[in-house]
Amino acid sequence: MVWFSAVTQVHSRQSGECVYAVDDVSFVNCEQDFLPPALTNYSCNFEEGLCIWKQAADDDLDWSVRSGPTETPNTGPPADHTSGTGSYLYMESSPPTVKGSVARLKSSPLPPAGEEGYCLSFWYHMSGATVGSLRILLQSTDPWNRTLVWQKSGDQGEEWLLARSHVTLQDVHQVILEATVGGEAGDVAVDDLALASGPCPTSDVCDFEEGSCNWQQETEDDADWIRQSGPTFNPNTGPDSDHTTESPAGHYYYLPSSGADRAGDTAVMSSPLYGEGKGVCVQLWYHMFGAGVGTLNVYQRSENKQRHLVFSRTGDQGEMWRFAQAPLLPDTQPFRLVVEGVKSGPTLEGDMAFDDVRLTDTECPPAGHCDFESNMCGWRNLAGDVDQADWLRGRGASTTLGPSVDHTTNSSQGYYLYVDNSVGEWGTRSLLSGDVLQPSTRGHCLRFWYYMFGDVGTLRVSVNDRQTSASGNKEGLPKWTESGNNGNKWKEASVFITLDQPFWVVFVSLRGKESAGYIALDDVTILPGPCHSEVVSPSGQDPKFVVLIVGLTLLAGLVIVVCLVVVNRKCSSRRSGAVASDRVTVSGSVIDLFSGSRDDTETGVVSFSNSLYDPSARGMSSA
DSSP: OOOOOOOOOOOSOOOOOOOOOOOOOOOOSOOTTOOOOOGGGGOBOSTTSOTTOEEOSSSSBOOEEEESSOSSTTSSOSSOSSSSSSEEEEEOOSTTSOTTOEEEEEOOOBOOOOSSOEEEEEEEEEOSTTOOEEEEEEEESSTTOEEEEEEEESOOOSSOEEEEEEEOOOSOEEEEEEEEOOSTTOOEEEEEEEEEESSOOOOSEEOOSSSOTTOEEOSSSSBOOEEEESOOSSTTSSOSSOSSSOSTTOEEEEEOOOTTOOTTOEEEEEOOOBOTTOOSEEEEEEEEOSTTOOEEEEEEEETTOOEEEEEEEESOOOSSOEEEEEEOOOOSSOEEEEEEEEOOSSOSSOOEEEEEEEEESSOOOOTTEEOOSSSOTTOEEOOTTSOSSOEEEEETTTOSSSOSSOSSSSSTTSEEEEEOTTSSOTTOEEEEEOOOBOOOTTOEEEEEEEEEESSOOEEEEEEEEHHHHHTTOSSOEEEEEEESOOOSSOEEEEEEEOOSSOEEEEEEEEOOSSSOSEEEEEEEEEEESOOOOOOOOTTOOOHHHHHHHHHHHHHHHHHHHHHHHHHHHHHHHHSSSOOSOOEEEETTEEEETTTOOEETTOOOSOOOOOSSOOTTTSOOOOO
16 A cells, blocks of 8 residues: 655745656556455554554654653653553653644554444543643545544543544545643643454443434434434534534434424433443433523433433533533332433524433432542533633542642542642633522522642632623632632632522632642532521631530520529519519510510510519629
């Protein structure tokens, strides 16, 4: 197989054309029974170099083979994926490399994928505050024809992750592995790259890449969910790509909107039958973007047709895929998951979609709460140029950039979110955005634990809405701010939020002048209703201890009052004279302590007045 390619590097702005020509190409003494290399020859664990993969000439920097941690601190893997002691492929992000630089690795030419295609799989590691992107492209013999089949951007956690793509291209082609630098703490690594004939094996995640995963359309609804790749057909609504591959080649299910829709129309899909006790938590990704988006419901339905609502969202949730998870009931019989879309009425801006459904045996936190032990729940870093660095999920056992223990478990194995304070410069901003919440007449209470120790900058809580965000303000309006060193400990804070329109919370970290110190978050909860008031001790004592002391003082005062009344009554019974007045006025009512009768005609504070006890003679303090 012969492949001609040409690369033009312009060194000046002189006018003129670059012309490349090839002529009189011939093949002599060719083997009639020649076969292209087997797919397994393209597999590589990088223990002996690049195998049959080649560095591209049309990029800015090269991939490197390495063992052990990368040169840049606080990014890259600590070891390879194959054995933990071997080699892997990685792109270095530290200077002199600059943001936006691209590294490409190309396979040798591959024949058409054939009827069943082949499965391209590899492990990748993308950890750091300024990670760029990793993409898989297929290039045919046409140098301008490159097809994106898989990509990921930003921090993906401190672990090796598996990626798969089923390639079905029926042309001679090359596989291109492309990484883009996002910043100085953005090393990207790849290991154990493999090609195998046929579709990719199934996993515990239903990503709809090979079909419906045996999910079925219900027959008693009004519309159907549609399996789709690429953008939906209506403008200003729906996703541009799936969530699994983040490419136009990936698949998902979506419910289209139209001018003929009626309010309340439903479309329902149900999963295969799961055995009793299968999974304790359901996870999925959903997309609800558009002015006319209705409601997305997820139910757990047992064999006797009883449905239990486990998750629900209504209205526009922004132009992004969002994560959802919800605990399942401990069902004693087989069950199905049911995804229901409810339309809001006639509109062309109401598409909704779902992707990557899975059941896990790990318990998920209750609605409105996130402890970050399993994942980031619905919290996400704002992409693009909105901020300069990411919030990272980590634990004391694996990072030196955050607290030694989390708040949830108070151990080095517990997880939290933190900001890499060594990245960027003074004022570098990291934004963490939550789910869209519907307004409540009772308001919402945001509670969280924060950790600010050392020469740190500012932590801010802001609230944003669609109108504010559309104006270009992606952070929103500040509601709470803390700056500087708050000590080597976790502290609790609460913010009461009242809005009459859908909103979301944004945590903002601003780096200080120095790079030392930590800013971290844990145990974030936001629920409808007011925040319970906290008693703050001016001496710095624990508020719970102060509340206990105050409560005991009030109780002691009440006991003293009751004792005085009893003694007063006994003494009064021994006297011949009648007691002038033995009444207690409480909250606008008068209660006769002797007879138990109540008179609502008087108002005032608690008072005692009789001939045996004269308040003017002895002072009485109220607790």
